[in-house]
Amino acid sequence: xxxxxxxxxxRRFEELLGPGSVITDPVRLxxxxxxxxxxxxxTPGVVVLPSSAEQVAAVVRICNEYGLPFVARxxxxxxxxxxxxxxxxxxxxxxxxxxxxxxxLPNRRATVEPGVTNLAITEAVRDLGRYYAPDPxxxxxxxxxxxxxxNSGGAHCxxxxxxxxxxxxxxxxxxxxxxVELSDxxxxxxxxxxxxxxxxxxGIATKVVVRLxxxxxxxxxxxxxxxxxxxxxxxxxxxxGGGIVPAAIEMMDALAVEAAEAAVACAxxxxxxAVLIVELDGPAEEVAHQFGEVTRICRESGAFEIRVAxxxxxxxxxxxxxxxAFAAVGRISPxxxxxxxxxxxxxxxxxxxxxxxxxxxxxxxxxxxxHAGDGNLHxxxxxxxxxxxxxxxxxxxxxxxxxxxxxxxxSITGEHGVGVDKSRYMTKMFSDDDLNxxxxxxxxxxxxxxxxxxKIFPTPRLCGEVPGVRxxxxxxxESGQAEHF
Ligand SMILES: Cc1cc2nc3c(=O)[nH]c(=O)nc-3n(C[C@H](O)[C@H](O)[C@H](O)COP(=O)(O)OP(=O)(O)OC[C@H]3O[C@@H](n4cnc5c(N)ncnc54)[C@H](O)[C@@H]3O)c2cc1C
Numbered sequence: 001x002x003x004x005x006x007x008x009x010x011r012r013f014e015e016l017l018g019p020g021s022v023i024t025d026p027v028r029l030x031x032x033x034x035x036x037x038x039x040x041x042x043t044p045g046v047v048v049l050p051s052s053a054e055q056v057a058a059v060v061r062i063c064n065e066y067g068l069p070f071v072a073r074x075x076x077x078x079x080x081x082x083x084x085x086x087x088x089x090x091x092x093x094x095x096x097x098x099x100x101x102x103x104x105l106p107n108r109r110a111t112v113e114p115g116v117t118n119l120a121i122t123e124a125v126r127d128l129g130r131y132y133a134p135d136p137x138x139x140x141x142x143x144x145x146x147x148x149x150x151n152s153g154g155a156h157c158x159x160x161x162x163x164x165x166x167x168x169x170x171x172x173x174x175x176x177x178x179x180v181e182l183s184d185x186x187x188x189x190x191x192x193x194x195x196x197x198x199x200x201x202x203g204i205a206t207k208v209v210v211r212l213x214x215x216x217x218x219x220x221x222x223x224x225x226x227x228x229x230x231x232x233x234x235x236x237x238x239x240x241g242g243g244i245v246p247a248a249i250e251m252m253d254a255l256a257v258e259a260a261e262a263a264v265a266c267a268x269x270x271x272x273x274a275v276l277i278v279e280l281d282g283p284a285e286e287v288a289h290q291f292g293e294v295t296r297i298c299r300e301s302g303a304f305e306i307r308v309a310x311x312x313x314x315x316x317x318x319x320x321x322x323x324x325a326f327a328a329v330g331r332i333s334p335x336x337x338x339x340x341x342x343x344x345x346x347x348x349x350x351x352x353x354x355x356x357x358x359x360x361x362x363x364x365x366x367x368x369x370x371h372a373g374d375g376n377l378h379x380x381x382x383x384x385x386x387x388x389x390x391x392x393x394x395x396x397x398x399x400x401x402x403x404x405x406x407x408x409x410x411s412i413t414g415e416h417g418v419g420v421d422k423s424r425y426m427t428k429m430f431s432d433d434d435l436n437x438x439x440x441x442x443x444x445x446x447x448x449x450x451x452x453x454x455k456i457f458p459t460p461r462l463c464g465e466v467p468g469v470r471x472x473x474x475x476x477x478e479s480g481q482a483e484h485f
Pocket of ligand 1: 035036072073074076077078079083094114135136141143144145146147148149151153154155199200201203205326415452
């Protein structure tokens with residue numbers, strides 16, 4: 001009888017977790033073959049669904065015994081292939097770990113398991129006048145564990161900050177299977193800060209302590225329509241330059257509006273070349289004053305229509321188009337790439353004009369949706385995968401947009417992580433020395449390189465190894481865990 005390398009560990013996982021929590025059936029395994037970035041697909045060797053930190057730790061220790069790579073997965077909404085599994089490894093899915101363990105109002109915090117969705121935290125505390133501030137558009141489904149790993153953002157991060165600003169404690173399972181607590185009050189190096197945004201390469205978060213924010217006294221949302229994106233951009237600069245920090249300031253171009261209209265009939269003003277959504281929150285008097293200023297600035301910048309919402313239903317209606325924008329482009333294009341890059345806010349007009357030029361040069365439509373206040377672009381690169389060469393041209397446009405971001409002093413990712421998709425761009429942003437230093441941090445947590453290997457870094461190295469001429473094939477390369485470029 002032939003046995004596969006994963007048969008024995010899979011049996012051990014079943015003893016530990018019970019048969020319902022281990023998936024080895026090839027058809028069911030395919031459910032987990034990709035995240036939101038669907039053009040990278042790998043069927044995992046085994047999927048496990050632990051229910052507690054102790055079970056995660058035991059799974060990781062078994063992985064260590066057999067030298068198996070493991071990858072954590074929350075809801076699989078990531079857009080950089082961060083949760084892409086390994087065919088020779090174990091996918092640790094947190095969907096059974098979704099309890100809100102405690103809410104501590106006096107200390108403004110909640111302790112939750114990693115599989116809890118972002119929105120569920122707010123829903124659990126809204127009646128207490130609190131909410132969890134970072135709000136990815138995927139917040140109904142993405143998990144807090146995934147948010148921690150990606151240091152996720154969202155529309156309200158301009159004023160309130162990213163996940164890293166709202167996580168005050170973590171329980172993690174280290175890559176060798178220990179359960180360790182990290183806190184923002186720990187003396188010494190900021191290991192909590194290092195873990196947030198580490199994309200599953202430093203271990204698996206098994207508990208997250210989040211900061212709760214007080215619901216603002218007043219919220220006003222306005223939508224301003226402009227003939228073109230330049231005028232909308234001028235309004236953004238004038239608002240921020242005028243010292244106003246809105247809770248959110250989001251822009252969509254005409255193509256993105258067309259897609260949203262087709263998908264959710266959001267009824268944005270007709271003929272808009274750009275739509276700006278500005279949300280103001282805080283004490284009622286301050287919001288009223290800022291609202292006057294923002295309206296004036298939008299009109300002076302050329303807004304031809306302004307709509308205002310100050311009750312939750314009207315607000316939801318304004319946000320509906322923006323929040324559905326990524327998925328909505330599926331209505332106007334058979335395939336698309338969601339890109340994520342950052343530029344200094346002042347470079348937005350120039351970069352958007354260059355994206356437009358690229359779009360014409362390659363005959364590939366690009367719809368722009370962006371967190372304008374942060375300079376965080378989300379160009380949606382549209383193509384028809386049935387058209388010969390279109391996917392390749394879209395890939396080139398998508399890569400050249402990242403080049404533009406780097407040239408303008410920005411970054412190759414704002415909030416979606418590097419994952420497997422953008423690791424090849426890391427050498428464009430960072431020197432060998434920079435990357436080696438990052439690898440040293442990784443090696444301090446994960447000396448054997450078992451925790452989500454192949455993500456972030458273009459060429460994984462072993463701990464303590466310096467770049468140089470290697471004789472023979474590196475064991476990591478031989479086992480398919482690393483690649484030489
Ligand atoms: C329609 C749509 C809209 C989106 N909008 C936004 C947005 O506005 N802002 C934004 O920032 N992102 C956005 N995203 C991207 C995505 O939702 C976020 O990156 C989110 O944080 C991923 O969470 P997840 O639970 O789906 O993680 P997954 O995709 O399952 O995993 C993401 C990464 O986290 C790691 N990971 C997961 N759980 C753990 C854990 N417990 N411990 C350690 N590592 C772990 C994985 O290994 C992987 O590297 C959007 C995605 C979609 C599809």
